[in-house]
Every structure is written in structure tokens, then in C-alpha cells.
Amino acid sequence: MGKVFNAAEVASHNTSKSCWVVLYGKVYDVTDFVAKHPGGANVILKLAGKDATEEYDPVHPEGTLESNLKPEALLGSIDPATMPKPETQSGGSEKTLEDVPVHTLLNMDEFEELATKKISKKAWAYYYSAADDKITKRLNTEVFRSILLRPRVFIDCTECNLDTALLGNQVSLPIYVSPAAQARLGHPSGEAGIAEACSSMGALQIISNSASMTPEQIVANATPDQVFGWQLYVNDDRSKSEAMIARVNKLHAIKFIALTLDTPVMGKREDDQRFGNVIDELTEQSSPESFKQREKQAFAGMDPTLTWTETLAWLAKHTTLPVVLKGIQTHEDAYIASLHRPQVKGVILSNHGGRSLDTSPPAVHTLLEIRKYCPEVFDKIEVWMDGGVRRGTDVVKALCLGAKGVGIGRPPLWGLAAGGVDGVKRTLQILADETKTCMRLLGVQRVEQLGMQHINSRLAEGQIYDGPSGLEACRARHGSKL
Numbered sequence: 001m002g003k004v005f006n007a008a009e010v011a012s013h014n015t016s017k018s019c020w021v022v023l024y025g026k027v028y029d030v031t032d033f034v035a036k037h038p039g040g041a042n043v044i045l046k047l048a049g050k051d052a053t054e055e056y057d058p059v060h061p062e063g064t065l066e067s068n069l070k071p072e073a074l075l076g077s078i079d080p081a082t083m084p085k086p087e088t089q090s091g092g093s094e095k096t097l098e099d100v101p102v103h104t105l106l107n108m109d110e111f112e113e114l115a116t117k118k119i120s121k122k123a124w125a126y127y128y129s130a131a132d133d134k135i136t137k138r139l140n141t142e143v144f145r146s147i148l149l150r151p152r153v154f155i156d157c158t159e160c161n162l163d164t165a166l167l168g169n170q171v172s173l174p175i176y177v178s179p180a181a182q183a184r185l186g187h188p189s190g191e192a193g194i195a196e197a198c199s200s201m202g203a204l205q206i207i208s209n210s211a212s213m214t215p216e217q218i219v220a221n222a223t224p225d226q227v228f229g230w231q232l233y234v235n236d237d238r239s240k241s242e243a244m245i246a247r248v249n250k251l252h253a254i255k256f257i258a259l260t261l262d263t264p265v266m267g268k269r270e271d272d273q274r275f276g277n278v279i280d281e282l283t284e285q286s287s288p289e290s291f292k293q294r295e296k297q298a299f300a301g302m303d304p305t306l307t308w309t310e311t312l313a314w315l316a317k318h319t320t321l322p323v324v325l326k327g328i329q330t331h332e333d334a335y336i337a338s339l340h341r342p343q344v345k346g347v348i349l350s351n352h353g354g355r356s357l358d359t360s361p362p363a364v365h366t367l368l369e370i371r372k373y374c375p376e377v378f379d380k381i382e383v384w385m386d387g388g389v390r391r392g393t394d395v396v397k398a399l400c401l402g403a404k405g406v407g408i409g410r411p412p413l414w415g416l417a418a419g420g421v422d423g424v425k426r427t428l429q430i431l432a433d434e435t436k437t438c439m440r441l442l443g444v445q446r447v448e449q450l451g452m453q454h455i456n457s458r459l460a461e462g463q464i465y466d467g468p469s470g471l472e473a474c475r476a477r478h479g480s481k482l
Contacts, residue, residue: 003076007083014049016041020075022051022083023065027075033068051083058123058184061214102419102426108390108411111427115186115417123185125275127413130354131267136362137354140388143364146459147397155443160436164447166405167322167345167382169227169255172202174447175395175431178350178386178407179231179258179326181210186417191218194412197424199223201432204405206258209233209244219253229324231258234311236303245318257319258348259311262327264304267356308336308478316343324384326350329360331369331377332470338380339478346382346404353387353409363387365464367401368457373469378402392434396442399450401457 005027013020019031021044034041047055105111116124130137164174177194184190191211195218198205206229207218219228230248235241248254315323322345328334329351337347349363361369363385370377377383385398386407398406408431415427439445442454 004079005076006079010078011049014045016045019044019048021047021049022078023053023056025053025080026077028065028069028073029075030069030073032070033073036068051078058190059182059212061212062217063214100418102415102423105418105426105430107430108414108427111411111414111418111423114419115414115423119186119417121275123182123417125271126182126185127180127410127417129269129271130358131269131356132358134354134358136351136358136360137388140351140354140362141390141394142388143362143460143463144388144391144394144397146457147364148456149393149396149438149442150454150456151441152443152454157440157443157445159445160440161446162432162435164404166204166227166384167256167324169204170225171204171227173204173428173432173435174399174404174406175389175428175435176204176384176405176407177206177412178348178353178409179206179208179211179229179260180409180413181208182212183208183413183416184212186413187420187423189416189420192220193416193421194424195219195222195226195228196421197412197415197428199226200425201428203428204229206231206407207254209260215248215251215254219251222253226253228254229256229258230254231260231326232315233260233263234303234306236305238303238314242318245315249319249321254321256322256324256345257315258324258326259315260326261306262329262350262352263356264302264306267352267358269355308340312340312343322346324348324382327352329363329366330465331366331373332474334366334370334377334383335374335471336474336478338374338377339474341381344381346384348407349383349385349403350387350407361464363403364398364401364460367398367403368461368464371402371452372461372464374471375402389431392431392436393438395431395435396438396450397455397457399447400452400455 010020010022010027016034017031019034020027020029030044034044037044100114105114162173164171166176177198183194187193191207191213195205199222204227207215209231211218215230222228232241232245312323323343324346325337325344326348328337328347328349334347337344349366351357351360351362367383367385370383382404383402384405384407385403386409389395389398389406389408390411395406411427412424415423419426439450444450444454
């Protein structure tokens with residue numbers, strides 16, 4: 001398209017009946033797409049007639065335009081001389097903030113504090129937000145404080161090795177990066193930057209289904225021994241999920257599928273709503289009917305009809321990769337998962353960082369539930385966990401409780417926002433060093449030596465579910481594949 005538009009011409013197309021936007025210096029007519037946008041029409045309409053590049057670029061992987069717009073939607077290019085000068089964002093302090101060397105930061109809280117100063121309010125809200133009153137988000141971290149360590153003495157602790165195997169893949173850390181979306185909101189290197197940091201530390205990374213980069217971009221520079229997983233949200237248009245699975249199957253660096261089950265509907269994240277999140281802007285709707293419609297649009301594409309038998313059978317038709325079920329929050333579901341091996345190789349105990357159902361249990365409670373009601377699960381499948389991990393002592397406590405891998409979601413995002421790739425490396429290094437220090441003071445040299453004898457979890461045990469096990473009903477309904 002050779003036509004060149006001036007900014008005034010574009011600005012006049014700012015309604016749902018005629019909606020144009022500027023992206024990467026090109027002018028697009030997105031009128032037909034407004035009503036179909038997964039994040040709802042309002043996200044596009046607020047940028048109608050304007051340059052949407054700054055809003056669009058950090059949250060959309062390469063190829064998104066081409067896959068959603070018809071070729072004729074490209075109308076031409078914009079005359080840059082007619083465009084208004086960009087305004088400094090309210091959260092744009094990154095342009096004036098003194099550059100703090102990340103090697104001077106000592107813990108996860110300091111990374112979060114620095115990152116908060118450097119990123120936009122919208123990015124902060126997306127990373128920070130959790131459901132309702134954030135009770136679960138806080139409890140995820142606080143529960144670790146209720147577990148005490150039991151140091152031993154007169155044990156040679158000169159050597160300490162964090163090497164372990166996750167789903168048979170050798171890694172240098174029991175700490176992995178949980179799937180967290182939209183990394184480019186914090187730094188241009190995005191998920192690929194996190195991958196680079198993981199490579200340097202020998203850590204596993206699960207790539208978010210909603211990553212701001214394509215899986216091909218993220219694993220492009222992976223080392224031969226680097227390990228990735230791919231998070232899958234099943235789309236209600238199964239053909240879209242099948243197409244993505246087919247792409248993932250071709251990427252040898254991706255070793256398993258993390259099927260996420262804890263968000264069949266979206267939790268209410270008020271920080272996101274308040275600052276205009278990257279998914280939706282519910283607070284701009286006035287009527288209850290509009291709110292419900294916008295909520296539906298905000299989660300458009302996510303299939304809420306998943307079941308144990310149907311969904312796992314469907315997935316088996318499209319990939320031979322091992323499956324890890326993410327979002328398990330009760331011992332019953334962990335037990336049922338163990339009945340579906342060998343397809344299901346593991347579970348991730350997770351409440352989605354407190355972002356789905358507030359007052360749902362922290363993963364530590366679910367670990368204790370499994371120990372109480374069905375400890376054989378630990379021998380049948382791998383049990384991983386995430387949520388609230390902020391110290392190496394947290395990692396050690398989770399490992400003592402039976403977790404094989406311990407995930408971190410927000411810390412890598414804060415690290416990336418605070419200092420790019422080096423920030424993520426520093427984040428992983430701090431947690432690794434703290435984990436080693438803790439193990440040495442417990443008199444432990446290797447990860448597999450950690451166990452319940454190294455902790456006192458009585459306070460946490462007093463908070464876990466204390467009803468009937470329900471396992472006979474699980475066996476009757478799902479049968480035994482053991």
C-alpha cells in the first residue's frame with residue numbers, strides 16, 4: 001500500500017463504526033475486528049485514531065497482526081511528521097531513575113521495589129495484581145514463615161550440590177521459572193531474556209501460553225541441554241490449540257506440556273481493573289450487563305468445559321510430550337492425576353499466584369494434604385509447586401515437604417524489569433545461594449537428602465483440610481491405572 005496518511009485523517013476514524021489505528025508506522029482499519037478482540041472492544045476503541053504501537057507491542061507476539069487481520073486491513077503508512085510528540089508516561093520514571101546496579105540488590109523485595117519504580121502503572125498492576133483481597137497471595141508467602149528449620153551440627157557441609165532431575169531432564173537447580181505472561185511489559189528482551197538467564201544458571205523455564213514472544217523466538221538461542229516446558233490453556237476453538245501444539249511439537253527444547261487448569265474463569269483482579277490492564281478494562285463499563293459481557297470477552301477463547309477423560313484423551317491425539325497438570329489444589333485431584341499416568345508425569349500445586357480464587361490454599365497446604373491422605377502420589381508422579389517463594393529457605397522447605405521442583409513466577413518478572421537479563425540472573429543466583437546456605441546449615445549436601453526430618457511443620461499442619469479423604473470415590477469414578 002503506497003498511500004500516506006496524516007495524523008488528522010487517522011484521528012477522524014475513532015469509533016466502532018470506523019476504527020483505524022497506527023501500528024509500527026502503518027495504518028490499519030480494524031473496524032471488523034473490534035467486536036472480535038479477545039480482550040474486548042474497549043481496549044481497541046480507547047486507541048482508535050491513535051498510534052497504538054506502544055500499547056500493542058509489549059503484549060503481542062510476532063505474527064499476531066497477520067493472523068487476525070485480513071490483508072486489506074492495511075491501508076497505508078503514516079506521515080511521521082504529522083504525529084504528535086509522545087508524552088512521558090506517568091509511570092515513565094525509567095527515563096530519570098538512577099541506574100541501580102542489580103548486583104547490589106540482595107533479595108526479591110528489593111527487586112520488586114526497584115522494578116516498581118521503573119515500569120508503567122499498567123505493567124506494575126498486571127504483575128502485582130491478585131484476586132479480591134489478595135489473602136491467598138499473602139498467605140502463599142506467609143505460610144513458609146510458619147515452618148521452622150531443624151539445623152544439624154558436626155556434619156561436613158563443604159560441598160553442596162543443587163543438581164537434580166525434573167521429568168528425567170538434568171537441571172542445575174530445583175528452582176524453575178513458572179509461566180508468567182507479558183514479560184516484554186517489563187523489558188524489551190521479554191521471555192527470551194528470561195531464557196538467556198535460565199541458560200546461564202541451568203534452570204528450567206515454562207513458557208507462558210500468553211507470552212509476549214513466540215515460542216520459536218524464546219527458544220531460538222537455547223543451549224543443547226536447556227529445558228523448557230510449554231504452558232497450555234485450551235482454547236474453546238480447539239483448532240487454535242491444536243495448531244500451537246503442532247508448533248511446540250517441532251521445538252526440541254520444549255520437553256513437556258504444562259496443562260493449566262486453575263483458571264476456567266478469570267478471578268477479579270482489582271489492581272488490573274484500576275490501572276487498565278492488558279487484558280481488559282472492566283471498570284470503564286457502567287452497567288451490570290456491560291460488565292458481564294466485558295468479563296466474558298476478557299476471557300474469550302478459554303475453554304471452561306475441560307474434564308479429566310475428554311481433555312486428556314484429546315491432548316493425547318496431538319502430542320506425545322509428557323503432560324504436567326498445573327493448578328492442582330487438593331489431595332483428591334493430585335491422587336486422580338496419579339491414576340492418569342503414564343500420560344500425566346507430574347502435577348504443579350499452584351493457585352495461580354493468588355490470581356484466581358482468593359482464600360484458596362497455598363501449595364504448602366496441598367503438599368501437607370497429600371502427605372496426610374495419599375503419600376503414595378509422591379512415588380507415582382512428580383510433584384512440583386509454586387507460589388510465594390521469596391527465599392532460599394522457602395525452596396528448601398518445599399523440597400523437604402516432597403516437592404521435586406519449586407517454581408517462581410513474579411521474581412523473574414521483577415528481575416527482568418529491574419535489570420534485564422542480568423536482573424533475572426541475579427534473581428536466580430540469590431535464590432540458589434540462599435538455598436545452598438540453608439542446606440549447609442541443615443547438614444545436607446544434596447537435594448534428594450532433604451526430608452521432613454529437617455523441618456517442623458506443626459503450625460502449618462494445623463491449618464490444612466481435615467475432612468474425609470474422598471479417595472474411594474475418586475477410585476470408583478476414575479478407575480485405577482496403577
